[in-house]
Amino acid sequence: MKHFAVTIIGRDHPGIVSTSARILFELGCNVADSSSTILGGQFAMILIVSHAGFESSEPLQRAFAEMESSGLSVYVRTLKPGGETRPKLPGDLCMISVYGSDKPGIIYQVTRLLSQKNINITDLATKLVGTDVRPVYVMMCEVVLPPELSVDDVRDMLDALREELQVDISVRNVTPVEL
Amino acid sequence: MAVREVLVYPDPILKQKCTPVEPLSHEAEQLVQDLIDTMYAAGHSVGIAAPQIGAPLRVAVVDVSGSKLGQKHNHGLMVMLNPEIIESSGCKTMREGCMSVPDFTGNVDRAEEIVVQFYDRAGRDRVVRCKGFEAVAIQHELDHLDGVLFLDRVSNPGTELFKRKH
Numbered sequence: 135m136k137h138f139a140v141t142i143i144g145r146d147h148p149g150i151v152s153t154s155a156r157i158l159f160e161l162g163c164n165v166a167d168s169s170s171t172i173l174g175g176q177f178a179m180i181l182i183v184s185h186a187g188f189e190s191s192e193p194l195q196r197a198f199a200e201m202e203s204s205g206l207s208v209y210v211r212t213l214k215p216g217g218e219t220r221p222k223l224p225g226d227l228c229m230i231s232v233y234g235s236d237k238p239g240i241i242y243q244v245t246r247l248l249s250q251k252n253i254n255i256t257d258l259a260t261k262l263v264g265t266d267v268r269p270v271y272v273m274m275c276e277v278v279l280p281p282e283l284s285v286d287d288v289r290d291m292l293d294a295l296r297e298e299l300q301v302d303i304s305v306r307n308v309t310p311v312e313l
Numbered sequence: 314m315a316v317r318e319v320l321v322y323p324d325p326i327l328k329q330k331c332t333p334v335e336p337l338s339h340e341a342e343q344l345v346q347d348l349i350d351t352m353y354a355a356g357h358s359v360g361i362a363a364p365q366i367g368a369p370l371r372v373a374v375v376d377v378s379g380s381k382l383g384q385k386h387n388h389g390l391m392v393m394l395n396p397e398i399i400e401s402s403g404c405k406t407m408r409e410g411c412m413s414v415p416d417f418t419g420n421v422d423r424a425e426e427i428v429v430q431f432y433d434r435a436g437r438d439r440v441v442r443c444k445g446f447e448a449v450a451i452q453h454e455l456d457h458l459d460g461v462l463f464l465d466r467v468s469n470p471g472t473e474l475f476k477r478k479h
Contacts, residue, residue: 227408310408310418311382311446313360313453313463 137166137184137218138191140198144206146177157197158183166218182218223254223278228285229308230277230292234301236262236269243295244273244303251291254278271301276308316354317347317366319412326364327413328460333395334363334370336432341372345392345434348374358412359383360450362457365413371395373454375447382446391441396431396455398424399440407449409463419467423452 142154151170158165158181168181188194191210198208232244241260248255257276264270279288289305296303320326334341344363352361352374360375376390377383403425410418426444429451433439443451453463 308408310410311359311380311449312357312410312412313450 135184135186136188137182137213138188138194139211139213140179140181140183140194141209141211142179142181142198142201142206143176144201144204146172146175150177150206151179153201154179154181154198157201161185161193161197162187163194167220182213184218223256225281226279226285226307227256227309228277228279228288229306230273230275230288231304232273232275232301233270234299236264236271237299240271240299240301241273243299244275244292247291247295248275248277251283251288252280253283253288254280314346314350316350319351319355319361319365320367321413321415322462322464324413326367326369327457327462329364329369330460331364331369331371331458334372336394337436341370341394342434344368344370344372345374345394348372349390349392352376355412359446360454361412362454364457364460371458373451373458375450375454377447377450380446383450386443386445387447388441388443391451392434393429393431393451393455394433396429396451396458398427398452398455399430400428401452402426403444405445405449406468407446409449409453411453411463413457414462414464417464419463421453421463421466422468423449423466427451429455 142150144150163183163185166182166184168179170177170179191212194210202208232240245255255275255277260271260273262269263272279285285305285307292303292305334344347366348361348363351366352358359377359380360373362373363370371394373393373396374391378387378389401424404422405425406420406422408418409421425448426442427448428440428442430438430440456462
């Protein structure tokens, strides 16, 4: 079965989810993993969908034309076989919070360090909060540590950046407990 | 004595309210042993409740002493028949997973400290104060006795939320 990733984004208003769900239902698509949220004034959706009969993304693109004409942007990506399966990621899960007064380079400096150490980011959200006069930047980053790294190692690693960027950084273990 | 199969959702037994068990009965003794065997056989497990092995009865076992998180506060192996939480305080958020809901985890807020009353394996009425990871594990297992899964208590799926900019 072919899998597709559908990305939908546009000015937030009630009905975006139900319209896209209707289109997918009428096409006979299955929705697997999906995630949607408001970013700025935009509502952004990403869905992994499948259809037993579709060989290309063309029918999906055609069906979503009605949403595009109402001002939303829709992009359909055809996944390669296996592209729908989440990889097994062993290792501790850890949450890194970075926050401080807004300045260029916060995401770049932090994530560059993470990728150099082969740390995989599994979830990343940033938000501009505070006031217009004193904007505060908040970055929440969930990562999987390679086996050779501990949470303390990551904390030490990010220590230098704390000084350099003048931000607060906290690192904590959020590895799920199986009960 | 047997390692039993762990039922996974959507098995209807997992959403059922369990009935009290007769302490010291043959049925209870058998069930307790099966729960202990199944929990330890799973290796990573720190607790299991009777409905997870197909018995809709109010019995659960917990042992966090083998887990890194449970080193500081634990009562070793706890066998609890007809348990009730009679007092709870504080709040602790952990990302929970469950053998009966594979491949999904979520943040759950629980009491940090609890007092739990139960009959032990020898039929004695016990009242025990637990905290930290042990308290979380007990609350998770006791939820199973009421047909409640951690999915019913997830506060948010992952990342903490921040107040939106106005």
